[in-house]
Amino acid sequence: LNIGSIVEAGTVLVTIDQTDNELSRQITLANIAAVEAELAELTGAEENAQKLLLVEQRILKVAQAELTRVQSLLERGAGTQATVDTAEKSLLAQQTSVTDLANTLSLFPAQGDALQATLAVRQAELAEAERALEKSVITAPFRGRVASKSTELGQFVANGDTLLTL
Numbered sequence: 001l002n003i004g005s006i007v008e009a010g011t012v013l014v015t016i017d018q019t020d021n022e023l024s025r026q027i028t029l030a031n032i033a034a035v036e037a038e039l040a041e042l043t044g045a046e047e048n049a050q051k052l053l054l055v056e057q058r059i060l061k062v063a064q065a066e067l068t069r070v071q072s073l074l075e076r077g078a079g080t081q082a083t084v085d086t087a088e089k090s091l092l093a094q095q096t097s098v099t100d101l102a103n104t105l106s107l108f109p110a111q112g113d114a115l116q117a118t119l120a121v122r123q124a125e126l127a128e129a130e131r132a133l134e135k136s137v138i139t140a141p142f143r144g145r146v147a148s149k150s151t152e153l154g155q156f157v158a159n160g161d162t163l164l165t166l
Contacts, residue, residue, distance in 0.1 A: 149163075
């Protein structure tokens, strides 16, 4: 643009180097993709844990039935205390496994909430990066004549610097 040139509203007057802002945008997009992948992984892990819990609960029922069976045999004199102890130990181990899985499942909602919050932060960062990109292209707000230019190509500028006057 030359001093004295007439420009229409919307004409690009100045473009500030967008490299840093574009890199920030790309990094933020990658961070969003990473959080979304973590959310998908968490969902899959939760579904798998729920299925595993069902299996472990069925095994627990079998262990309970086994203990009842060997206790009955002991009472009738057809079993040994060692067999009862082994069945009880198996039952306790299975109860521990079911409890551990139930505890793990109870943590998934909080982990999901934390990832959703991280995603919200990343989306805000993306909006900020895109806004910075938009602000790096300065257009004429109205039709006018270039009265003065205060910058040259390649010059560093800061917020609040006067770049030109219409």
